[in-house]
Amino acid sequence: MRNRRPLMIAGSLSILAAALIAFASTGSARAAGAADARLELSRSLGLLHAGNISAARRHAQAAIKADPGWGLAHAVLARIYLALEDGVAAEGELGRARDAGFDIERAHQLYAHAWLLQGDPKRAIAEAGKAEPRFAGYALRVGARALAAQGDLPGAQQTLARLLAVAPRDSAAWSDLGRVRYTSGDTAGAIDAATRAIALDGNNIEALTLRGELVRGQYGLVAALPWFEAALKHDAYYHPALIEYAATLGDAGRYADMLEATRHALAARPGSPQAFYLQAVLAARAGNYDLSRSLMERTAGKLDGLPGAMLLGGVLSYQAGAYEQAIEQWRGLVGRQPMNLSVRRLLATALLRSGDAKSALDVLRPIALRGDADSYTLSLVARAFERTGERDWSSRFLDRAAWPAHGGSTPFGTDDSLPVLGNAANDAPDDPVLRLDYLRGLIDAGDTGAALGQAQALARDHPGAPAAQLALGDVLMVMKRYGDAATAYARAADARFDEPTMLRAVDALDRGGRRQEAANVLALFLSQNPQSIAGQRLAAHWQIAGGDWDTAIDTLEGLRGQIGNRDGALLAELAYAYIGDDDPDTGLVYARAAYRLAPMNPVATDAYGWALYQQGNTGPALQLLEKAASIAPEHSVLRWHLGQAYADLGRKAEAVSQIKAALADPGFDDRNAAIAALKALGTPIA
Known part of the structure; x- marks a missing residue:
């Protein structure tokens, strides 16, 4: 296009x-x-x-x-x-x-x-x-x-x-x-x-429109809007600018303005498939799948090969119970975008619904083997193994799904052997995609030295390509050179400051001990992309850690409005925020709901116990807090909560043990309160 x-x-x-x-x-x-x-x-x-x-x-x-x-x-x-x-x-x-x-x-x-x-x-x-x-x-x-x-x-x-x-x-x-x-x-x-x-x-309104697209990736959604508006000042019915403007408004959450822009696009070009597609997306976001399906039919199949249309088409088929059609569309999209984790999850869900558990496992395998696999993916894998009768493997993945802390992220792997990847890269040295595949193969093989050399050469040969800088940063992250990785990610962000780049930059800065810089990067991203779920989650987590309860509640309640009430981690964080804001009754409601959704999740379990503890129900609270700490003994916040409950019950030795265990974690944020608690228990600080 x-x-x-x-x-x-x-x-x-x-x-x-x-x-x-x-x-x-x-x-x-x-x-x-x-x-x-x-x-x-x-x-x-x-x-x-x-x-x-x-x-x-x-x-x-x-x-x-x-x-x-x-x-x-x-x-x-x-x-x-x-x-x-x-x-x-x-x-x-x-x-x-x-x-x-x-x-x-x-x-x-x-x-x-x-x-x-x-x-x-x-x-x-x-x-x-x-x-x-x-x-x-x-x-x-x-x-x-x-x-x-x-x-x-x-x-x-x-x-x-x-x-x-x-x-x-x-x-x-x-x-x-x-x-x-x-x-x-x-x-x-x-x-x-x-x-x-x-x-x-x-x-040159084409150049103005292009600049808007580039600014959208470089600085964010809000910054891009004036460029599209500048093009439309020249020609209010310039169809390419109207389509990009409408899409950007929708991603920024300005749905009424998005709808108006699509109507102008249809006036400029009656029957515009792009305008009907955007209206279909808007209808689907509102849960009106029948209207969305009707609007997609009006595109007359002219956008069927585009990734966005394939994704939406699969969603509409899935909602209608036509799982085979959804599988066909999502499988095609995974073939074109093998690193699109969201589409892999959707495809696996449809495969499970259709009864093909083995294929679902094949689709999820590249994600599930990662150290940072999310709980939803791991739960899907567990369900798939249960369908195939392999209950031992199902239990293992259910245990991983309940775990609150994940391993570090790594670049997406590849199934091809290293010699095959190397030969392909050597045969086409000007093809950056093949060189990236070889680089990932080197990382999977543990050869970080060679991977770093390949990444540095790729970044040198393609200085204007953000993907090359991201690849260099990813290798440096694997090598735990967080400061150098942050520099590489910053160079990528100069050209494309999207969500994956932001998350990488924030992670590198935070791991490198530069939390304030990481917070600034996150705040800048959210100012331009206020609908980003990943960005809002991270912001809320840091707001809770910093004791900014009111702001955390606002962020989390906004997220709940976006994604609903079936996310246990979100409900648990809401419980913590309300408890911190001296509203334990509301906190208990959210904590109980989180525990009901995920009774083996240690964070949900701890939130429920912590809410009961704040209401003075120390006995029932202690059982839940002990359960949470036993599931995730390395989680310092859970040990700190359990230590306070032991102290209130007069179990001094156990309280001291738990609080010291929390303090042993360098990433534990509530250090001053924990040290004060040890002093109150008459225990010297070692």
Whole structure:
């Protein structure tokens, strides 16, 4: 889709304007209305130059209405349709221009663009090669986009580089280069190209839209909105900007504004599949799956190959009980995005529902073997093993699912052998994907030295690609070089500050003892991406650790509104927050609900016990607190809570043992209170 953006005005506009002036000076007789036609076409060209393509179309149509036999007016309207991404309408107008006497030798580049928009890049390249020299810039841009559409991104960049070598002030060429670089993963290079395009021509609404997309990844959702709004100030019905604007508004939680933007997009392009898709997403988020399904049907299958549509289509099929259809769509998406953990979980859930437990285990295996596997995935694995009759393995994964602390995260592994990965990388040294696969294989094999060398070379060869910097940071994290990893993640964040980059940066800074810097990074991310569930969870956890109870409650209640009441960890944290805010009654309600959902989860168990303890029910509380500490004896907060309960019951020796165990953890936050408790028990601090 990114390769089908409208080409902006350049050399062809000046030639069309010159032809218009020449025509006006001939003084040849025309039918009534010829003067009006010239005026309307002049206005159309001016608006096209100013970036108001929709208004330019109206005036070009008015010119044709005033003088239907004027070939130049049809040619201008064809050019406008190309800017609006309507290749079929453009080809039709070119035919009318030819029939009206327009010299079709001047239109090879226009035909090439029309055929590219119709999905025929091979034919577009051949036609662009026939363009007259004065239209060479336009023709080269069409050719570059056609190469990109065929997957030849290096060839597209080389073509645009040749053009910019002779026309360095060609704004449209710079925006095309930015789009190609963005598609190839060179985010920093794309930012530079888009910035240059706008500096050369502030009316280049394609470049403004591209800059908005780049800012969305670089700084966040909120920061991107003004760029889309700037494009829409030029042309309120510019469809590409409306679609990106609507999607960004939705991700930022501004659903009413998102709906309005999609309606404008449908007014600009009736039947827009992108607009219907976004409306379907909005309906699904509201739980109206019937409406969402109806809206997806109106896309007429034109977006079926896009990841977002595949994901939503699977959700709608699953909600309707059509598990095989959901499996088909999600399996295809996992094939295209093997590292998408969320889709793997969804696919495994559908496979379990369909009775195929073995396939569910195959899908979940790469996640379940990770040290940081989440409890939901581990529970799914346990259910799958139970379905296959392997109850011993089911019990093991149920135990892991109940564990509150996970191992450190590692890069996503690969099933291919290291020699196979190495040979593939050596055979295609310019393919960063194969080099990343080899790097992951080295990490899996424990060869961190070689992995670091590969990661450093990858980052050096692709300095503008965030993925290369993230790979370097991941290797450094495995080596426990947290400060260096944080630096690598910061370089990645300069170009793309998305959720995975934020989480990596925060983790590296926190493990490196730089909690305040980590908190600043998290706060900056949430200011731009307020709907991020992972970001809000982390913020709430730190707010509780810092005793900022009111803020923690606000954050967690907002999260509960987003994800519902079936998340035991969330309910347990709400219990802690309310208890800390001197509201143990509300805390007990949440703690009991958390324990009911996950009775073997030590954090939920401790929250229930801690809530009872705060109400003075020390006896029942002690049983729960002891159970929690026995499940997770290395968890310092659980030992600290149990120590306080023992102290209240006069069991001094046991209290001292538990409190000292909590203090032995360097990451234990409530140290001053624990030390004071030991002093109150008459125990010296060792």
